[in-house]
Amino acid sequence: MxxxxxFNTAVEGIWANKMRSILTxxxxxxxxxxxxxxxxxxxxxxxxxxxxxxxxxxxxFNVFINWETKEEIASEDMTVEDTEVLGRISPxxxxxxxxxxxxxxxxxxxxxxxxxxxxxxADYFSMQSxxxxxxxxxxxxxxxxxxxxxxxxxxxxxxxxxxxxxPIGQRVRWGNQSLVVIGxxxxxxxxFDMATSYGAIIPIRYEMSLQEEPSVQMIMGKAIDKASVExxxxxxxxxxxxxxxxxxxxxxxxxxxxxxQFNQMTGTLTLIFSIIAGISLVVGGVGVMNIMLVSVTExxxxxxIRKALGARxxxxxxxxxxxxxxxxxxxxxxxxLFGLGIASIIAYFAQxxxxxxxxxxxxxxxxxxAIGIFFGLYxxxxxxxxxxxxxxxxx
Amino acid sequence: xxHVEGLTKAYKTGDTVLPILKGxxxxxxxGEFVAIMGPSGSGKSTFMNMLGxxxxxxxxxxxxxxxEVSSLKDTELAVVRxxxxxxxxxxxxxxxxxxxxxxxxxxxxxxxxxxxxxxxxATEALKRVGLAERMDHKPTQLSGGQKQRVxxxxxxxxxxxxxxxxxxxxxxxxxxxxxxxxxxxxxxxQGVTIILVTHELDIAQHAERIVTFKDGVIIRDEKVTERIxxxxxxxxxxx
Numbered sequence: 153m154x155x156x157x158x159f160n161t162a163v164e165g166i167w168a169n170k171m172r173s174i175l176t177x178x179x180x181x182x183x184x185x186x187x188x189x190x191x192x193x194x195x196x197x198x199x200x201x202x203x204x205x206x207x208x209x210x211x212x213f214n215v216f217i218n219w220e221t222k223e224e225i226a227s228e229d230m231t232v233e234d235t236e237v238l239g240r241i242s243p244x245x246x247x248x249x250x251x252x253x254x255x256x257x258x259x260x261x262x263x264x265x266x267x268x269x270x271x272x273x274a275d276y277f278s279m280q281s282x283x284x285x286x287x288x289x290x291x292x293x294x295x296x297x298x299x300x301x302x303x304x305x306x307x308x309x310x311x312x313x314x315x316x317x318x319p320i321g322q323r324v325r326w327g328n329q330s331l332v333v334i335g336x337x338x339x340x341x342x343x344f345d346m347a348t349s350y351g352a353i354i355p356i357r358y359e360m361s362l363q364e365e366p367s368v369q370m371i372m373g374k375a376i377d378k379a380s381v382e383x384x385x386x387x388x389x390x391x392x393x394x395x396x397x398x399x400x401x402x403x404x405x406x407x408x409x410x411x412x413q414f415n416q417m418t419g420t421l422t423l424i425f426s427i428i429a430g431i432s433l434v435v436g437g438v439g440v441m442n443i444m445l446v447s448v449t450e451x452x453x454x455x456x457i458r459k460a461l462g463a464r465x466x467x468x469x470x471x472x473x474x475x476x477x478x479x480x481x482x483x484x485x486x487x488x489l490f491g492l493g494i495a496s497i498i499a500y501f502a503q504x505x506x507x508x509x510x511x512x513x514x515x516x517x518x519x520x521x522a523i524g525i526f527f528g529l530y531x532x533x534x535x536x537x538x539x540x541x542x543x544x545x546x547x
Numbered sequence: 548x549x550h551v552e553g554l555t556k557a558y559k560t561g562d563t564v565l566p567i568l569k570g571x572x573x574x575x576x577x578g579e580f581v582a583i584m585g586p587s588g589s590g591k592s593t594f595m596n597m598l599g600x601x602x603x604x605x606x607x608x609x610x611x612x613x614x615e616v617s618s619l620k621d622t623e624l625a626v627v628r629x630x631x632x633x634x635x636x637x638x639x640x641x642x643x644x645x646x647x648x649x650x651x652x653x654x655x656x657x658x659x660x661x662x663x664x665x666x667x668x669a670t671e672a673l674k675r676v677g678l679a680e681r682m683d684h685k686p687t688q689l690s691g692g693q694k695q696r697v698x699x700x701x702x703x704x705x706x707x708x709x710x711x712x713x714x715x716x717x718x719x720x721x722x723x724x725x726x727x728x729x730x731x732x733x734x735x736x737q738g739v740t741i742i743l744v745t746h747e748l749d750i751a752q753h754a755e756r757i758v759t760f761k762d763g764v765i766i767r768d769e770k771v772t773e774r775i776x777x778x779x780x781x782x783x784x785x786x
Contacts, residue, residue, distance in 0.1 A: 154659060157656050164644065164645075168644050453640070454642060456640075457640045457641075457642060458653070458657075459601075459625065459628075460599070460601065460628060460634050460640070461628070461629065461634070461653050461654045461657060461701070462625050462626065462628045462629020462630070462654055462657040462658065462705075463625060463657050464621075464622045464625040464626070464657075465621060465622065465625075466622075467657060540601045541596050541601050541602055544601075544636070544640065
């Protein structure tokens with residue numbers, strides 16, 4: 153019997169037991185659905201986050217004090233002047249700025265708000281490519297050098313603090329300090345940033361003048377292009393180590409490295425969840441095997457008839473194998489559709505871009521046919537090996 | 548056509564070996580109509596399974612249509628069953644979910660006959676047994692006699708060397724039984740070689756020759772002198 157005939161016979165077998173075939177498929181459907189949801193969300197989410205990270209942090213790197221440093225940590229380990237010198241001497245660096253951030257309460261005439269305060273130099277604005285002036289102006293190098301008590305507010309924050317009133321030229325209070333609002337800005341937010349508080353930016357020299365032991369928490373740099381990231385990072389590390397006479401005291405990390413680490417982490421997580429989801433697929437496969445065994449027993453007589461009429465072992469084996477593979481493939485197809493549907497719904501509510509993981513679709517189909525063959529082989533072989541005399545006598 | 552020589556078969560049940568066939572020899576010529584009789588346990592069913600290539604003898608030879616089949620492998624036996632043997636069973640053994648036409652097509656599917664050729668031959672075979680009107684009926688929509696006629700059409704469709712009928716009237720009322728026996732006689736008249744297993748003498752008497760089994764050997768092999776001729780109608784003629 154050729155393949156098409158076997159295929160038709162198998163489809164007839166499935167069709168004859170519609171309800172049972174659907175229930176059997178259910179196990180595969182659930183298994184494939186969960187695998188697809190997990191991998192689609194994992195892979196798609198990862199890709200979406202990477203795109204965001206690239207938009208915000210292309211060619212950037214950060215400098216911190218090394219966590220595992222053996223040197224003594226001092227407040228002047230990194231200074232504003234270091235960034236100025238580095239910006240001048242390194243051709244690989246486009247921008248390099250110091251950055252201190254803290255969470256504070258800002259008080260306006262209308263309201264008090266919790267704010268993420270960033271202190272940096274004027275170059276900070278150039279580095280943040282998505283930051284745009286809304287009203288007034290941003291602070292300048294002069295404002296910074298003069299340690300002026302000025303502040304630039306996120307537009308939405310200004311509206312909270314001042315209501316309908318124009319905030320420009322008005323004052324806000326931060327503890328016992330009073331700062332003049334010189335401008336507002338809008339900024340494209342990092343989509344996956346969980347922080348919901350508003351931002352405000354002040355000159356770092358002013359901010360440091362308020363500290364008892366003035367220090368810079370972090371240096372942020374941006375290389376002129378992708379190829380310059382490594383050399384820029386090298387130069388920064390070398391310069392700081394030499395200048396401050398400290399070995400292995402600084403840690404420089406590019407956005408790319410952070411991204412790689414993030415990807416590795418989410419990749420591992422996705423894999424673990426896929427394996428857990430995959431267990432349900434195996435359970436579904438066992439269900440297929442179980443039903444196929446029942447089917448073989450139930451159709452013992454049919455197998456006997458077919459053998460008496462000239463079916464070879466191979467004909468019977470293929471007939472049952474195709475049956476289980478078809479059940480698994482249809483289950484797999486429905487599972488893929490369900491999985492992508494559920495993943496899209498979740499993605500929609502999680503505000504992720506539409507995600508589609510072709511990989512997981514191919515893997516799902518591969519897996520369901522493999523499960524069909526693996527779990528179908530034993531029952532099919534059992535059917536093929538039936539003794540025709542016994543099978544014909546079976547009631 | 549069919550030549551069996553010194554066939555033996557024994558079954559093992561636990562430690563005891565139970566001999567079923569103890570050296571059976573039989574020669575059936577082309578076009579013969581032979582009935583095999585014997586009480587249950589006489590070995591006639593086992594012998595039938597051997598003739599039908601559903602089982603292999605422990606020793607002895609079995610030549611069917613020029614082929615020594617006793618030493619063939621499973622796959623080759625399947626081909627022999629498909630090409631050389633037509634089965635008619637007591638319990639019809641039709642595929643319950645398939646139409647008459649599909650049931651008759653089945654042996655040709657295993658013979659890799661093309662779809663259109665299959666359709667043509669199956670239709671002819673069903674016409675030959677008088678079921679042209681019932682081609683699309685499933686077995687549940689047919690009477691016992693009609694089911695057996697579908698089975699006969701299926702048995703003949705690959706033009707086998709022998710037709711093996713195992714108690715073909717056992718599940719039928721007497722009227723249908725007569726009809727089926729009439730059909731066998733008609734086929735015999737057309738030159739089909741038929742071997743019929745039965746335990747009823749008046750069924751066996753439709754054949755030309757009766758072979759009787761007892762305790763695993765043939766004890767009698769004789770021509771039928773008082774042959775019964777059935778007509779498809781109710782009348783039974785005894786000559």
